[in-house]
Amino acid sequence: MRELLNGNEAAAEAARLARIEVLASYPITPAAPVMERLTGFIAQGTLKARFIRVESDHSALAAAAGAALAGGRTLVVTNSQGIAYMSEVLYHVSGLRLPVVMAVVNRALAAPHSRFPDHGDAVAQEACGWIQLFCENNQEVLDTVIQAYRLAEDDRVRLPVMVNYESYIQSHTREVVEVPEEEIIDGFLPLNRRAALDVDNPRAINVVTGPDLYMDYKYRQDAALRGAAKVLAEVSGEYGRLTGRNWGGPVEGYRLQEAGHVLVTMGSLVSTCREAVDQLRAAGEPAGLLKIRAFRPFPVEEVREYLKGVKTVTVLDKNIVYGSGGALAREVRAALYGEPEAPPVFSYIAGLGGRDVTSADVCKIFGLTQEKRRAGAKPPAFEWYGLE
């Protein structure tokens, strides 16, 4: 069924279709409507789940961890200060290999206080061991939340997943979204339940671990995270066959055929860049786009493959790692380093705290890269675009 849904509504519909069993969330702007809609479903009886009305974001994720340890399929919703407050719990959930799914409605971190979009909140948690997926529109939000449970519960993965979409640009903007039939999703998403806390099979979890074991746990955890890229591609492929929508694996290319100059970005800027690429192509520029769908695990091999033979790479980052630059540009450079004839990577910080980035801005940034290339300039570490 086609419906007009904003990102929050799309995430809630997806969680209903995924038949979540436990919802634990603390209200935060502008993510709270997801839990409001879901508590509505529970009240109407269209979703059989328990809502834990926790007193903080820290407890939200802790409660979700408890539910997942006891075998429940869980959802958490948060962003910005909430996810920063959860930080230590994020590491517990990934270390315990719990298949918790979290909708993160990306919002700039204070100070100064902001409720507007950027990726600073998710990027600040880049090392926490979660799969981090970014969505370009509300349809992808719905489809990705559903896929996240398949991915998280896959025996080769067993890791938590963040599904990121941006505050207001996505959370509060309605688009036409195709909502799949329940039977299709039930078939796609059988519950792969594994209860670690079980009175019939008692286990002690998270006991003191010495140097003889800790590192091996961590190796396995990281290997599972890296392996999740392949599983994501599989899951997306199967979902695509069922629904006609395949969002690709960890990356997706757009008009990359004979594209000498490629834009790289993630989140809502992807759809803006699609338009910009169309405009640039119409003007005779050999532009293309590489969409990063999975920021974690970062798809090193795929990025190398897609950017082979390219002349310039322009990375747009909606985040700033203070004193270092854009997180995405850093990853792309690291992936390309040492590749034969690796293209120069031009890095731009744009759109922080909700500053608008239009397709015209993207064309301008693309032009800045070309100017520097023609001048034979080395790419600077990074530049800010669109300062007042």
Added chain:
Amino acid sequence: MDLFTGGHSGCRGCGAAIAMRQAMQALGPRTIMVIPASCMATIGGSGLKTAWNIPFYHSLFACAPAVASGVRAALEIRGIEGVKVVSWAGDAGTADIGFQALSGAAERNEDIIHVCYDNETYMNTGGQAGGTTPLSAWTPDTPAGKPTKPKDMPALMAAHRPEYLATASIAYPRDFIEKLKRAAEVKGFCYLHVLAPCHRGWGIREEETVEMARLAVECGLWILYEERQGRQRLTVVPEKRLPVREYILRQQRFRECREEDIEALQAEVDQRWQRMAAGAGGEELG
């Protein structure tokens, strides 16, 4: 079968371990135990060894009652009944860093039991002072004696109007076990606060752990009672109340305690005891 077995790595004469072994007799094998950072969270196992014969999760410091809430929610939605879900924390994980999550779970009336095992110091990090550390107690970070009074945690939890609330002492195991059994039968949030001395933090000999827990009750400093629907009942009334001096002078941690501090404490204890005894008659609570 012992559910928390010997061979754990607690100190000899550890009050916390005694409390847990007593509690497991009341709770039984169909119990899920969540314990945040504390001695109790770490002495039950390391590497591939464990003293636990029930499901146990060592949670983060601030959130054991929230984790327990999640465990209960999943069990409920899965239709698994007859399981006790317990968050068991030290005084820090209850009264200080863990208080927010505890208060939230109590207000939501989660169907869990929270047990505070109180040794009145942060023993797992070396005995620093915390919210329940007594006035004038020496700790590594209060070398001149703690300058402030402890929080009355049971009173704070009573203000949350839990389904059941009780204090306990490891020197009165039958009383403790009965109270836990009562809590296990109640649906909704229950709070138990058990005094479990730590000989290292208190500056006593390891064989004096239980004796000191008894003295605390006998001098009226630690009152054993239970509370349901706002009605209090004393469960242990010492035949003759001993002076608090006898308790204080036995413990190295009170070496900075002056004579006037002891007198003030005695006056406070007398007052409180009279108030409690007047309000809480001996009849059984329904």
